Amino acid sequence: MSGPRSKLLLVGQRILHAVPALVGIVIITFLLTRALPGDPAAYFAGPTADAESIAQIRHNLGLDRSLPVQFVVYVRDLLHGDLGQSISTGQSVGHELMARLPASLELTLVALIVAIAIAVPLGILAATRPDSWVDHLCRFVVTLGVSLPTFFTGLALVYIFYYQLGWSPAPMGRLDILYASPAAITGFFTIDALLAGDFEIFKASVAQLVLPAVTLALFTLAPIARMTRASMLQVLASDFIRTARAAGLSRRKVLFTYAFGNAVLPVITTLGMVFSFVLGANVLVEKVFSWPGIGSFAVDALVSSDYAAVQGFVLTMAILFVALNLLVDVIYTLVDPRLSVPA
Amino acid sequence: MDRRTFLNAVVVSGAAGLLDVRGGAAAEDDTIVIAIGDTINSLDIQRSGSNRPAYQVAINAYDRLLAQGTVDDIYGTHSDYAKLRGELAESWDVAPDGLSVVFKLKPDAVFTDGTPVTADDVKWSFDRAVSIGGFPTQQFGIGKMTKPEQFSVIDPHTIKVTFPVGSKLSLPDFAVPLAIIYNSKVVKAHVTAADPWGAEYTHRNTAGSGAFHVERWDPGQQLVYIRNDHWKGGSVPAIRRAIIREIPSKSTRRALVERGDIHIDFDIGGKDAQELKASPKLKVASWPIVNVENVISLNVTFPPFQDRKVRQAVAWAVPYQQIFEQAAFGQGKAMFGAPGVPDSAVWPAAFPYKTDLDKAKALLAETAYKDGFTVPISIDLSTAEWSEPSALLVQESLGKIGITCTIDRIPGANWRTLALVQKKFPMIIDGFGGWLDTPDYYFFYTYTKGTLFNPAQYDNPEMAALVAKTMPMALNDPAYAPAVKRMIAIAIEDVPRIPLWQPALSSAMAKKVSGYESWFHRGVDARTLKLT
Numbered sequence: 001m002s003g004p005r006s007k008l009l010l011v012g013q014r015i016l017h018a019v020p021a022l023v024g025i026v027i028i029t030f031l032l033t034r035a036l037p038g039d040p041a042a043y044f045a046g047p048t049a050d051a052e053s054i055a056q057i058r059h060n061l062g063l064d065r066s067l068p069v070q071f072v073v074y075v076r077d078l079l080h081g082d083l084g085q086s087i088s089t090g091q092s093v094g095h096e097l098m099a100r101l102p103a104s105l106e107l108t109l110v111a112l113i114v115a116i117a118i119a120v121p122l123g124i125l126a127a128t129r130p131d132s133w134v135d136h137l138c139r140f141v142v143t144l145g146v147s148l149p150t151f152f153t154g155l156a157l158v159y160i161f162y163y164q165l166g167w168s169p170a171p172m173g174r175l176d177i178l179y180a181s182p183a184a185i186t187g188f189f190t191i192d193a194l195l196a197g198d199f200e201i202f203k204a205s206v207a208q209l210v211l212p213a214v215t216l217a218l219f220t221l222a223p224i225a226r227m228t229r230a231s232m233l234q235v236l237a238s239d240f241i242r243t244a245r246a247a248g249l250s251r252r253k254v255l256f257t258y259a260f261g262n263a264v265l266p267v268i269t270t271l272g273m274v275f276s277f278v279l280g281a282n283v284l285v286e287k288v289f290s291w292p293g294i295g296s297f298a299v300d301a302l303v304s305s306d307y308a309a310v311q312g313f314v315l316t317m318a319i320l321f322v323a324l325n326l327l328v329d330v331i332y333t334l335v336d337p338r339l340s341v342p343a
Numbered sequence: 344m345d346r347r348t349f350l351n352a353v354v355v356s357g358a359a360g361l362l363d364v365r366g367g368a369a370a371e372d373d374t375i376v377i378a379i380g381d382t383i384n385s386l387d388i389q390r391s392g393s394n395r396p397a398y399q400v401a402i403n404a405y406d407r408l409l410a411q412g413t414v415d416d417i418y419g420t421h422s423d424y425a426k427l428r429g430e431l432a433e434s435w436d437v438a439p440d441g442l443s444v445v446f447k448l449k450p451d452a453v454f455t456d457g458t459p460v461t462a463d464d465v466k467w468s469f470d471r472a473v474s475i476g477g478f479p480t481q482q483f484g485i486g487k488m489t490k491p492e493q494f495s496v497i498d499p500h501t502i503k504v505t506f507p508v509g510s511k512l513s514l515p516d517f518a519v520p521l522a523i524i525y526n527s528k529v530v531k532a533h534v535t536a537a538d539p540w541g542a543e544y545t546h547r548n549t550a551g552s553g554a555f556h557v558e559r560w561d562p563g564q565q566l567v568y569i570r571n572d573h574w575k576g577g578s579v580p581a582i583r584r585a586i587i588r589e590i591p592s593k594s595t596r597r598a599l600v601e602r603g604d605i606h607i608d609f610d611i612g613g614k615d616a617q618e619l620k621a622s623p624k625l626k627v628a629s630w631p632i633v634n635v636e637n638v639i640s641l642n643v644t645f646p647p648f649q650d651r652k653v654r655q656a657v658a659w660a661v662p663y664q665q666i667f668e669q670a671a672f673g674q675g676k677a678m679f680g681a682p683g684v685p686d687s688a689v690w691p692a693a694f695p696y697k698t699d700l701d702k703a704k705a706l707l708a709e710t711a712y713k714d715g716f717t718v719p720i721s722i723d724l725s726t727a728e729w730s731e732p733s734a735l736l737v738q739e740s741l742g743k744i745g746i747t748c749t750i751d752r753i754p755g756a757n758w759r760t761l762a763l764v765q766k767k768f769p770m771i772i773d774g775f776g777g778w779l780d781t782p783d784y785y786f787f788y789t790y791t792k793g794t795l796f797n798p799a800q801y802d803n804p805e806m807a808a809l810v811a812k813t814m815p816m817a818l819n820d821p822a823y824a825p826a827v828k829r830m831i832a833i834a835i836e837d838v839p840r841i842p843l844w845q846p847a848l849s850s851a852m853a854k855k856v857s858g859y860e861s862w863f864h865r866g867v868d869a870r871t872l873k874l875t
Contacts, residue, residue: 039760054764056476060391087392090384090546091562100563155594163598170604171595172588173564177376181561287591292563296591300382303725303755 014329018322022315026078029314030071033307040087040305061087074311083315084308088301093312096297101316102187103174104286104293108279110209111216112271119221120267123228124260127236138225145222151284154215158288161211169207173290179204212289216282220274227270231263264335272328276321373583375856375872377607378590378599382563387545388521391477398520399866403568403585405523405551406576408432408446408465409514413860418630420871421861424780427514430576431460431524431552441509441817448500452575454526455549455556462502467527469494469504471540479521485779486516511817512779519778520864526550554580554870564589568869577870581858585869600625600851606874607852607859609867612728613672616849629849630861631676634785635776636691637729639737639841640799645769647716651837652706658696658841660703662740670732671844678842684835688827690782691845694835703744715745721768722750723758730772733843737772766798773798774846778863782827783813789840790830799839806833 041058058064062073077084083093118141126138161168169176174189182192182201190209193202235241236259244254283295294313301309381396388401412426429435432446452460470491472479483489487506495503506513516522525545533544544550549557554576555568568585588605590596597615600608601624611619611627620627641648641657648654663679681693707713720737722730731752738748748770753761761767775796777784787810788794792802809830816823834840848861858871 036757039764042759042764043755053477053481056480057391060476088384088394089382089562090390090392090397096563155592158595158598163602166602170599170602172590172599172604177565177586177588288595290564290588290590290592290595297563305755305757 014326025318029311033310036305043304083312086306086309088304088306093308097316100294100297104279106188107212110213114213114217115221115224119225120228123225124232126229127232142222142225145218150219151288153218154285154288157211168211171289174208176204212285215285220278223270223274227267231266235259235263272324276324375582376586376605377609378588378596378605379609382589383566385546386549389475389479390542390546398864401520401523402866403555403869404549404553406431406553407522409518411518419628421630422863443505445503449575450500453573454552455571460552461499462496464527465502465524466494466496468525475540486513515779580870581873606856607850609850611849611851613674616674617672619851625851627851628859629674629847631845631847633863634780637774637843637846640771641839642769642799643839644800647712650710652710653712654838656703656706658838659699660740660744662698662736666733666736667844670729675847676845678844684832688824692831694842700743717747718769719749719751721753721771724752724754733772762798763795766800771798786810786830801839
């Protein structure tokens, strides 16, 4: 079978497989949000609401209609690309997600890059020198990363680098008050600033990114380093490495071409999982750094029984998850030596 | 260059105004930066779904006919319910029978687009409030305004409002945040069949005559006000621009104000207020909010609490002083330990209960529950900062008289539904406050059957009769004070609500900020702020 064609087929199959999953997600999130005990009408009726004003709000929100009718309206709007109106933030859910997703993506991506840059070399070194000081360092960093809650790490970094030393800019979101946000092209402030050729804003947005990204990186590097170490250990103990060594190949060649090439596969899978998990779960980091991201939006929406916002969030994350898994699979086929070595 | 050096450079060079770089919210000498913890979700207070933090837009970007005055005392400058002044009204005349009032508008008042404020705008705005439904309609109803026919235009600068019955709550109702006057020409241009009052437009745009208008709104991040140089509702603000920045984390806000990167940290918790009062770099304004109490509410439909003696036993077993110190951090006013039933008609009033476990045990021994019982204490997660330590202290203390408590933490939307709408919980710790500051108004909402803020489901015919009698009464009616005293005495005797303390609204600010005022609506009022 020829390579590119089979890959296209694979991608097509994956997308087809995702459709029933998405339909299921739409139904389940709709039902789950309705099953929440909270009543958004009571929540949003204002401080001195009585039964009448609550009923009025319920009518305005369309919540006095029967569940099947609400669902039909929801699906019809969805097919028109309308995710509904978030009542807690007063904006359309689509607009909120468009504005907040890039903020979260930018932060998460930078954090992951930082995490990979530290965790992968650390994992490899730890695997090649088991029980040495590098291995212990790796174990220490990993334990630290998973055991310190992110809000604590975040606050500690703010305390040291902003409050005490004054090196870091004020943790007031994506940009300091001095600057206006760059024209939105990608929604990533760093990239948009570069596209606009504005290095001052680029520098400012990078400065705002450093502390939250390091906080998140500390949290995410643990699974990556563990997985790198474990899979390297496994590969290094396998027969083909022994054969390669016996054939007198250089240590570098053995380690990077043969061992790491094989060990990287589970690491990529882990990366995909960590990425999608962190994207929605870095609420505490977002709160500490006033980052206008998607996680804090979702939690606030959940607390106030903001149906449309919760549904929109879950749906977006589901689509992202499917897309990411697809991407991981494709990368897999590209890097897997068993698949890429031409016959 | 960081903002501190930037600000200093601006001050030193005197170049304020020249540095409005990038068209963004550049910090200048006459720009004030205020951090709030919540998110502003609308620019229109009257739209259904607008949250409390959004009310400040009505204060800063709109005018009402009237406004409450202010008073200075040991709590700083704060609103004074006893005083009313004209905001858009130059004068007003209440008819001798109290059934109508005629307002004369300030002749030179203009909206931010330069067009004059007319009686037609007032009429349209009030028609909107009584028709749009939800909170505004309900609040106007309290002031006895329910129909558009009650508002009539006499001439372009005169409007008359009539009432079916006289009420002392009518005039103060013109000074609540949501009784705002819209630029009707502008809003009408954006009206649709589905949206007859243009709420979609006012949700995203302001159309008022206020001291500021909204220059920029990045939902979830910041709101920027810019001064209206032609404001007639009061003296034109000293600051040109106010940036309201949403910073969810309290710790981050505190770090920012201590470092001097923001001027005001608005609405801080009790702990920060207590600690920052000692800071040499900052000043803290802390004011017990009028007509607000944090209470333990005992549901009288829960079998043990059906017995008044059990409720009294609980009231004698609450560790008040500890709660006031560890949950309120001493901020606000203690509402316990009075020498006896108060002999004045002042509300909130401290109750005579204090911690006396022997008395509590003795009272409980007289009931069918002398061997104790189990009860869950429910708290609202969004008030956990003070309600959780309170609940833990109550749990510990009630354990000593044989009442076993568990603690349930309920998230926001569920809280309103379960605690206030369905009134399901046997015992909750919660607060209630009224914008209109009269005792009968408080008793109406919290001690009469069927109202939202009576989670105790308390129902006493004498109390209900007294509320019904006092609500239409004038404050100077000779029968008013005795009736209020009786209501307070019943509240103490029956004790369905155990007052803990009157909470404070506290803010920390840089020393150079002056003109800060605390308001009954608990929102930011940027109009009087100065940087010196």
